[in-house]
Structure formats: structure tokens, C-alpha cells
Amino acid sequence: MSGKSTEHSTDPLEAAVAALRHPAPIAPGFAERTRQRADHLRRRQHWLAGSTTLAATVALVVVLTDRQMVMPAGVTFALNAPSSTSVSLVGDFNDWDAEQTRLERGTDDEWTVTLDLPPGRYRFAYVTDDGTWLPDPKAAPTVDEFGEPTSVLTVPTE
Amino acid sequence: MxxxxxxxxxxxxxxxxxxxxxxxxxxxxxxxxxxxxxxxxxxxxxxxxxxxxxxxxxxxxxxxxxxxxxxxxxxxxxxxxxxxxxxxxxxxxxxxxxxxxxxxxxxxxxPSTGAGDLTTAAAALQTGLSPARLIELQGLRGAASLTVPLGAYLDLVARGAVSERAWDRVLALARRDAADREYAAIDSADIIARQPGDRR
Structure with a gap:
């Protein structure tokens, strides 16, 4: 390795090495611009995080608000049937399955059950222990092409 | 982003x-x-x-x-x-x-009508309501569901109301953008009651 000064060297490699040994010139204000750029990027990150949170919050509120419109309503079905030993409720809300919804007997021989039903229109009827089909005395009757008493109920959206 | x-x-x-x-x-x-x-x-x-x-x-x-x-x-x-x-x-x-x-x-x-509305509308058609009346109600209700007003109409007719009078009552509520509970509160006895000059 030569000990002579590289400033005077004509070797391109040595000239390049010598150039690298000099501190690189930094433009005036570079540090300040770098700091400002970092601050800008940080603010954008915060803005993005805030926007995402806001969007998620708004979306959640919209979903919950909309769901309130289709929230099930507690509907009480009641039938006075003193001579029955069991009463079932069958309808569009339980696949017309007499095993699914049994009414409970009250002290006044009134059989009742309360179901949470979403808004909509439902056909239904009561079936007693002896297989008799009964309509709801308070609900509107509906056309029954199958020949059994059938009632209909509309659960409103509000 | x-x-x-x-x-x-x-x-x-x-x-x-x-x-x-x-x-x-x-x-x-x-x-x-x-x-x-x-x-x-x-x-x-x-x-x-x-x-x-x-x-x-x-x-x-x-x-x-x-x-x-x-x-x-x-x-x-x-x-x-x-x-x-x-x-x-x-x-x-x-x-x-x-x-x-x-x-x-x-x-x-x-085709974009919801299943609930279609089912109630189908029931109304099966009882003789004309398609033109369904369209009229749909126009008045806008994006709101037809199930409650049509259900109210069907209930009134099922209880013995004259269909024309029941429909007029439902349509009157729809025209003033009534709440669903108002349809449920229609007094069927009021509509079913025989009016002077009625031929029923």
C-alpha cells in the first residue's frame, strides 16, 4: 500500500476512496426538513388511525341502530282452555312443530307463552292435548286452505 | 394509505x-x-x-x-x-x-322486494287485491316495508270489513306516512259497522 497522499493520486480507485473520506456536503436546512417530514408522516399515521377508529365506530353505530329496527319483540300468546291438560303453539316461527313451544297454565286456566319474534307476519294456531286445533281468539283469522282454524299476527317494526 | x-x-x-x-x-x-x-x-x-x-x-x-x-x-x-x-x-x-x-x-x-313483503303481498293478491293497488301502496311507502299496511288490510278483510273501505283506511294512513302502530290501531269494528246506505 502506498503512503503518498491520495489527493495527488492519478489512480481512479484511490481518487474515489479519497473522495469518500471527505464529509459529504449537507444542504442547508436538511436536518430541519427531515424532522418536518418525520413529523408529517407521524401526523398521517395518527390521522389514519383516527379515521379507521371513526369508521369502525360509525359502522358499529349504524349496524346497532339498524338492528334495533329488527329486534325481536316479546309477543305473549294466550288461550283460555280450562279442559286441556296441555296446549302447544305452532306457527311460522317454529316450523309448525307442536313439540317446540308449550304453553304454561296460569291460575285462571289461561295458557300463555311469550316469544321474541322479529318484525313480520306469522300464521299460527294452538293445538291441545287431544289434537284439537284452535285459533287465537284475539288475533285475525286467515285463509286456511288446509281446513283447520288458523290465526295471523303482524309484528310491527316499531 | x-x-x-x-x-x-x-x-x-x-x-x-x-x-x-x-x-x-x-x-x-x-x-x-x-x-x-x-x-x-x-x-x-x-x-x-x-x-x-x-x-x-x-x-x-x-x-x-x-x-x-x-x-x-x-x-x-x-x-x-x-x-x-x-x-x-x-x-x-x-x-x-x-x-x-x-x-x-x-x-x-x-325483484328486489324483501321476502316478508313479497309473502304478504302474495297473500293480498290471493284475496283479490289488484296489482295496481299494490303498486299504489308501494309508491306511497317508498323504502318502508309493506308488511304492516298490507297485514292491516288483510286482517280487516278477514274480520269482515268491506275490502274497499279497509283499503281506503290503509291508504289514508300511507298517504300521511303514518307509523306502523297506527295501522295496528285501525278499529275494525268502525269499518265493519254498517253505514247508512251500505248494501252488505
Missing amino acids: TRPLVVIVLAAVLTATPAVAQDAGNLAGMGNAGQVALTSVDRRLVARFPASVATRFGTLIDSARTDGLPTEPLVLRALEGGAKRVPADRIYTALSRLRAALSRASETLG
Whole structure:
């Protein structure tokens, strides 16, 4: 390795090495611009995080608000049937399955059950222990092409 | 992510969410767990009917699905017939009629109408309400569901009201954008009561 000064060297490699040994010139204000750029990027990150949170919050509120419109309503079905030993409720809300919804007997021989039903229109009827089909005395009757008493109920959206 | 992109994503979230919720609402309006995905034949039909009967019903229901009609009302009507121990042929006839009514309701109200509204509209058509009146009500209600006003009309007629008078009462509420509870509060006795000059 030569000990002579590289400033005077004509070797391109040595000239390049010598150039690298000099501190690189930094433009005036570079540090300040770098700091400002970092601050800008940080603010954008915060803005993005805030926007995402806001969007998620708004979306959640919209979903919950909309769901309130289709929230099930507690509907009480009641039938006075003193001579029955069991009463079932069958309808569009339980696949017309007499095993699914049994009414409970009250002290006044009134059989009742309360179901949470979403808004909509439902056909239904009561079936007693002896297989008799009964309509709801308070609900509107509906056309029954199958020949059994059938009632209909509309659960409103509000 | 650039600011415009974030705005687009936010807008998409806000736009899509009510649409999804509306679909859920329409299905909820059908009651009982909403639209059930059928494979070849609905499992509930398979459980309640002999295989040949379930397949026959399933074929009819499949054709309704192919036409874009809601299938849950048909499944429920079949289950209702089965619970009432009605012969399969009579159930099939009832399903065919209901399918035709659903098709007419869909043609009248449009294919994007919710299952609950279509089912109630089909019931109204089956009782003799004209498609023109359905369209009139739809125009007054805008995006609001038709189930409650049509249900109120059907209930009044079922209780013995003259259909013209029942329809006028329902339409009057629709014209002033009445709340759903007002339809339920229509006094059927008031409509059914014989008026001077009535010929009933």
C-alpha cells in the first residue's frame, strides 16, 4: 500500500476512496426538513388511525341502530282452555312443530307463552292435548286452505 | 394509505352496512331463522314427509328459487300442511298457488322486494287485491316495508270489513306516512259497522 497522499493520486480507485473520506456536503436546512417530514408522516399515521377508529365506530353505530329496527319483540300468546291438560303453539316461527313451544297454565286456566319474534307476519294456531286445533281468539283469522282454524299476527317494526 | 383511499373505504363501509342490515331485516321479517339454505331438498321437509313427497315439494321449491322467489314461505306452508295432516296432493296444490302468487307479487313490486313483503303481498293478491293497488301502496311507502299496511288490510278483510273501505283506511294512513302502530290501531269494528246506505 502506498503512503503518498491520495489527493495527488492519478489512480481512479484511490481518487474515489479519497473522495469518500471527505464529509459529504449537507444542504442547508436538511436536518430541519427531515424532522418536518418525520413529523408529517407521524401526523398521517395518527390521522389514519383516527379515521379507521371513526369508521369502525360509525359502522358499529349504524349496524346497532339498524338492528334495533329488527329486534325481536316479546309477543305473549294466550288461550283460555280450562279442559286441556296441555296446549302447544305452532306457527311460522317454529316450523309448525307442536313439540317446540308449550304453553304454561296460569291460575285462571289461561295458557300463555311469550316469544321474541322479529318484525313480520306469522300464521299460527294452538293445538291441545287431544289434537284439537284452535285459533287465537284475539288475533285475525286467515285463509286456511288446509281446513283447520288458523290465526295471523303482524309484528310491527316499531 | 392515501387520504382519498381512506375516504373511499369509509364511504364503502357506511354504504354497505345498511344494505347488509336491510337484507337481515328482510329475512328476519320472514320469521323463524330467516332463509334456510337448501341443498337438494330442505332438511325440514325430509324430516316431516316421505322421501318421494319431500322430493316433489323440493322440486317445486327449487323452481321458485330459480325464478328468484323466496323459498321459506313455501317450506313453511308445506310444514303447516304436514302439521295439519293434509294429504300431500292438497299441500302441493297449495304450494303451487302460493308460488304463483309470489311470482305475481314479485312481478308487481320488483325483484328486489324483501321476502316478508313479497309473502304478504302474495297473500293480498290471493284475496283479490289488484296489482295496481299494490303498486299504489308501494309508491306511497317508498323504502318502508309493506308488511304492516298490507297485514292491516288483510286482517280487516278477514274480520269482515268491506275490502274497499279497509283499503281506503290503509291508504289514508300511507298517504300521511303514518307509523306502523297506527295501522295496528285501525278499529275494525268502525269499518265493519254498517253505514247508512251500505248494501252488505
